[in-house]
Amino acid sequence: MKPFPIYAARGSGCRIWDVDGNEFIDCINNFTSLIHGHVQPSLTEAAVKQLALGTAFGMPTESEIILAELLASRLPSVEQLRFTNSGTEAVMMALKAARAHTGRPKIAKCEGAYHGSYDYAEVSLDSSPSDWGANTPVSVPYAKGTPANVLVDVVTIPFNDPEAAVSIIREHGAELAAVLVDPMPNRAGLVPAEKDYLAALRKATQEVGALLILDEVIAFRLGFRGAQGLWGIDPDLTTLGKVIGGGFPVGAVGGKAEFMAVFDPSSGKPLLPHGGTFSANPVTMRAGIAALELLDEAAFERLDQIGQAVRDSINTNFEEFGVPGCAVGRGSLLRVHFTDRHVRDYRSAYANPLETRRLGRFVATLLDHGVIAASTGLMALSLPMTDVDIDAINSACAAGVKAAASVS
Ligand SMILES: Cc1ncc(COP(=O)(O)O)c(C=O)c1O
Structure with a gap:
C-alpha cells in the first residue's frame, strides 16, 4: 500500500486500530471474510x-x-x-x-x-x-x-x-x-x-x-x-x-x-x-x-439494506460532483468504478490511466476520513456497522468522489 503499508494492531466490531494508534472503520474486513467484524463475542x-x-x-x-x-x-x-x-x-x-x-x-x-x-x-x-x-x-x-x-x-x-x-x-x-x-x-x-x-x-x-x-x-x-x-x-x-x-x-x-x-x-x-x-x-x-x-435471514436483510444505502449514496455523489462513475455490487459488497462505460464484465471494468488515478485518490481520501477500503475500490460491509457508521462511510465516500473529480 502506498505511500506505506498500514500495520494492524487490533480490531473490534467494525473498527481497526493501526500500530500508530489511528482508528479506521474497516471496509476491507479481511477481504470479505469478516462479515461479523472483529472479535465478535x-x-x-x-x-x-x-x-x-x-x-x-x-x-x-x-x-x-x-x-x-x-x-x-x-x-x-x-x-x-x-x-x-x-x-x-x-x-x-x-x-x-x-x-x-x-x-x-x-x-x-x-x-x-x-x-x-x-x-x-x-x-x-x-x-x-x-x-x-x-x-x-x-x-x-x-x-x-x-x-x-x-x-x-x-x-x-x-x-x-x-x-x-x-x-x-x-x-x-x-x-x-x-x-x-x-x-x-x-x-x-x-x-x-x-x-x-x-x-x-x-x-x-x-x-x-x-x-x-x-x-x-x-x-x-x-x-x-x-x-x-x-x-x-x-x-x-x-x-x-x-x-x-x-x-x-x-x-x-x-x-x-x-x-x-x-x-x-x-x-x-x-x-x-x-x-x-x-x-x-x-x-x-x-x-x-x-x-x-x-447469519440468519434478518442479518442478510440488514446487510442488503446497508449495502444498498452506500451504493445509492455514492451513485448520487457521482452526479453531484459531475464525475463519471458508478458503485456496483450486491448485498454487503460494493466496488467503485470511475467510468461512464456500462460495466458488465472484465473488459468494460478495465480502468484506463485517468480512471486508475481517480480511484487511487478516492481510496486515499477515504483513508484520510477514517475509512479503509481495498485499493481496487472493493468495500465489504459488516454486521456490527450501525447507522452512524454507515453515515460516516457515506461522508467519507462523498469526500472521496469530490476529491477524485478534481483529478485529471
Ligand atoms: C472467488 C474466490 N475464490 C477463491 C478465493 C481463494 O480463497 P483463499 O484466499 O481463501 O485461498 C478467493 C479469495 O479471495 C475468491 O475471492
Missing part, C-alpha cells in the same frame, strides 16, 4: 472454548459434521462436503474432482475472475488489451512459470456474454471437465451475473457433459442460501470459504453425491485422494458454526 467464545479442548486431531470431530450439516441445510445442491484450509484449495479440489469424474482435461473460467492461486484457476486473471485477444478471450498466464500446457487446458470465456460463452463451451465440449464461475467476480468488476448468463452456463454444461462449479468463496455472504439461492442456480459443485470459518482459515468443496463420490475412500484408494493436515480443524469449525448461527 460468540465467535471468540466458541474458538476459545475449543482451544482448551485441542486445536487439531488426526481424526474427525463432531464439529465438522455440525458445520457441514448447517451448510447443506442452506444449500440444496450440497449433499456432501469436504473442508479445506483455504478457498484456493477448495477450487483446486473442485477442478480436480471434475477432471476425475469426467476423465476430461479442460476447464473453462471467466476472463478476469479470481479463484485463488491454483495455476489453472488464475489463467487470464489480469490480461490487458495488449494480450486479451480481439473478441474471443485468449488464455493468458498470470504468474511467471505457468506451464504452457495449463494455457492449453484452460479455456477463457467472457463474463455476462451468454452467446459467446456457450459457443466456446460447445467448441471445447468433448474435452471440457468443468466450467468454473463466480456469480459476482470481484476482480472482474464485482458486477452481478445476469440471470440469463448463469442459466446459459448451466444448460451448456449439461449439454456437453461438463460440471458447473459455482465459486461461492465470496458470494456465499450475499444471501441465506448463498448466491445459488439468489440466482436460482443448481450447480454440480460449490466452493466455499471466507465467512464460513468465523475468522479462521477455511475452505470447502461440496456438491451432489454423484460428483463427490470421487473422494470416497470407503473401498480403498479413492479416484481422487484428498488430505490436509489442518483441514476441518475444530477451532475453525466451532467459530464457523457460531458465525453461521448468527
Whole structure:
C-alpha cells in the first residue's frame, strides 16, 4: 500500500486500530471474510472454548459434521462436503474432482475472475488489451512459470456474454471437465451475473457433459442460501470459504453425491485422494458454526439494506460532483468504478490511466476520513456497522468522489 503499508494492531466490531494508534472503520474486513467484524463475542467464545479442548486431531470431530450439516441445510445442491484450509484449495479440489469424474482435461473460467492461486484457476486473471485477444478471450498466464500446457487446458470465456460463452463451451465440449464461475467476480468488476448468463452456463454444461462449479468463496455472504439461492442456480459443485470459518482459515468443496463420490475412500484408494493436515480443524469449525448461527435471514436483510444505502449514496455523489462513475455490487459488497462505460464484465471494468488515478485518490481520501477500503475500490460491509457508521462511510465516500473529480 502506498505511500506505506498500514500495520494492524487490533480490531473490534467494525473498527481497526493501526500500530500508530489511528482508528479506521474497516471496509476491507479481511477481504470479505469478516462479515461479523472483529472479535465478535460468540465467535471468540466458541474458538476459545475449543482451544482448551485441542486445536487439531488426526481424526474427525463432531464439529465438522455440525458445520457441514448447517451448510447443506442452506444449500440444496450440497449433499456432501469436504473442508479445506483455504478457498484456493477448495477450487483446486473442485477442478480436480471434475477432471476425475469426467476423465476430461479442460476447464473453462471467466476472463478476469479470481479463484485463488491454483495455476489453472488464475489463467487470464489480469490480461490487458495488449494480450486479451480481439473478441474471443485468449488464455493468458498470470504468474511467471505457468506451464504452457495449463494455457492449453484452460479455456477463457467472457463474463455476462451468454452467446459467446456457450459457443466456446460447445467448441471445447468433448474435452471440457468443468466450467468454473463466480456469480459476482470481484476482480472482474464485482458486477452481478445476469440471470440469463448463469442459466446459459448451466444448460451448456449439461449439454456437453461438463460440471458447473459455482465459486461461492465470496458470494456465499450475499444471501441465506448463498448466491445459488439468489440466482436460482443448481450447480454440480460449490466452493466455499471466507465467512464460513468465523475468522479462521477455511475452505470447502461440496456438491451432489454423484460428483463427490470421487473422494470416497470407503473401498480403498479413492479416484481422487484428498488430505490436509489442518483441514476441518475444530477451532475453525466451532467459530464457523457460531458465525453461521448468527447469519440468519434478518442479518442478510440488514446487510442488503446497508449495502444498498452506500451504493445509492455514492451513485448520487457521482452526479453531484459531475464525475463519471458508478458503485456496483450486491448485498454487503460494493466496488467503485470511475467510468461512464456500462460495466458488465472484465473488459468494460478495465480502468484506463485517468480512471486508475481517480480511484487511487478516492481510496486515499477515504483513508484520510477514517475509512479503509481495498485499493481496487472493493468495500465489504459488516454486521456490527450501525447507522452512524454507515453515515460516516457515506461522508467519507462523498469526500472521496469530490476529491477524485478534481483529478485529471
Ligand atoms: C472467488 C474466490 N475464490 C477463491 C478465493 C481463494 O480463497 P483463499 O484466499 O481463501 O485461498 C478467493 C479469495 O479471495 C475468491 O475471492
